[in-house]
Amino acid sequence: MTKLTHLDEQGRAAMVDISGKAVTSRHAVAEGFVRMTSETFELVRSGANPKGNVETISELAGIxxxxxxxxxxxxxxxLPLSKVKVRIALETDLPGLRVSGEVSTDGKTGVEMEALTAVSVACLTIYDMLKAADKTMEIGGIRVLEKQGGKSGDWAVL
Structure with a gap:
């Protein structure tokens, strides 16, 4: 079993010591979705949401x-992030919005948490902007799709 790195010898929480690690290029991509009613989806697609452009505001919130x-x-x-890109796509099949987050840095630790946070905050913002129209929205599928760099190497969902 892998040792949990955020616990010290006494089992207490501790930030991992990365002082001896080399600076390398790090990159991660995450995704998630917000499922909504067809009526709410059409509100987004038509740009008629009274709170403004859902995609643009949510992308900015994710960043x-x-x-x-x-x-x-x-x-x-x-971490000093060198790139954060959040994109939101309309998906008729959900119906809803698919959110992707891409983060890069040159550092001593990975950016998976930053990519996941970008997606999570964007999804929460979508919910906030549309909750008056649809209280049944579902946020889900938030996961890391790929990571590059670091001691453990590259990894991707197949």
Whole structure:
């Protein structure tokens, strides 16, 4: 079994010591979705939401969320992010919005948490912007799709 790295010898929470790790290029991609009624989906597609453009505002919120990850997740290291890209796509089959987040840095630790936070905050923003129209929305499928760099190497969902 893999040793949990966020616990010290006494089993207490501790931030992982990365001082001896090399700086390498790190990259991660995450995704999630917000499922909604067909009527709410059409409200988004038509651009008629009274709170404004759902996609643009939620993409911006996701970028801001990625930048604040270490403030939200107690044992995450603050990282100098070199790239954060959040994209939202309309998916008729859900119906709803698919959210993707892509984050890069040159650092001593990965950016998976930043990518997941970007997607999560974007999904929450979508919900907030549309909750007056649809209280039954579902946020789901939030996961890492790929990561690159670091000691454990590259990984991707097949």
């Amino acid at each position: 801001m969320g990625a930048k604040r990850t270490s403030d939200l997740i107690p044992l995450c290291h603050p």
